[in-house]
Amino acid sequence: MNKGVARETQILNAATDVFLEKGKDGATMQEIAARAGVNKALLHYYFRSKDRLYEKVFARQVDEFFGRFAELIPQTDDIREFLESFVSNYIDRLVAHPQLPGFMLWEIKQGGATAGKLIRKKVFRGRKSGTPLDSVIQKAVRDGTIRPVDPANFILNLISMCIFPVVGRPVIEKILPEVRITSPEFLEKRKKEILALVWNGIRADAPPPEPARSGPGRE
Amino acid sequence: MNKGVARETQILNAATDVFLEKGKDGATMQEIAARAGVNKALLHYYFRSKDRLYEKVFARQVDEFFGRFAELIPQTDDIREFLESFVSNYIDRLVAHPQLPGFMLWEIKQGGATAGKLIRKKVFRGRKSGTPLDSVIQKAVRDGTIRPVDPANFILNLISMCIFPVVGRPVIEKILPEVRITSPEFLEKRKKEILALVWNGIRADAPPPEPARSGPGRE
DNA sequence: GTCTATACATCGATAGAC
């Protein structure tokens, strides 16, 4: 029984490796079994089918990717300090699981409704709407610390700059050969550059953006 | 012969649809044949194997994704106008081919050396190093129009904010249900928000970023 | 060129010995 649980996690870990690397379609039960050091039939003994095994793995990774998101949100009222912490923590976490973001984006796109429900369930934990980041941004706007920004777009910008380099690493490193995305030096430099851009981009004591040439902006 | 060419592109188009949607592993010759309205055997007559068919499709999409990148680079010396054009053009192009970015990122990660060579060949067209954007940024820094920024990181930030919402659309729209990424209204709003963040973030007449609390910054 | 029929390989899944 205890041995059974050990086997189960052993297989689950191997399956996680293979699924994250090759995706659901690219992975085979044979390879998972081989990497777990067991026979193919044993996978079915513990998980019945490839679909069920995949579901277990996927659910686990949704927890990892979304569930612990809240942990990364710093507890400080200083918006600049908040951003600095968040960017640093978030990038560190992403780089610690470099295959996860790409896997998530691709598989969720394929997954359809089933994956959708699982994510909704995980993300909407006690909140009805608005991300936990929303309130922090909105408060800073009210306090006059930062200029008025659209929270959704600002958060999207922040997340984009953190995630994309990890997801796009294979592409980026081919186009910019001097860049090693996951090297500690680059990551530190990158954190500073993101923070500098974002902070200057929203701080209230900077001049307001110029109106577009095509008109002073209606509505 | 002419009919042959028509058939070939007909199959190639169907194959493109299926490969972009399901990826190399998820796609089947059967589905491609069905969507092209022809028999399975005909695919092999024209393309010999699934691998060869995929290569043709992939090469075509590399052209689409990277090859025309140069076209999107505005011809203006006004850095603000430049950024405004680039962001707008780039987002429009991405949204016009919404499946392409996700496909590229995932497949390149899987593809390994073969895909790598193809991309290098396409991207390094007459340039030895540095992207076409580099020179624009560096000139603006020299002119004193914008504050000193690391070109690689700045470009990465710009690209990230444009690409990620398209790639992450399935995820984002589950977490932020009020957002419809590809709606014209959201896209226009988003372009403005990106530009405002970026422009305020780098304009030279803004105050310099505060030194980190941990020290005034060495080097 | 285009189809039907089929060969061949692989994969997911099960049966049954141990």
Place this chain on the structure above:
DNA sequence: GTCTATCGATGTATAGAC
């Protein structure tokens, strides 16, 4: 529980009629 052997389905690829 864990293995070997094997089945059935599916997928790529080819042979051959038209």
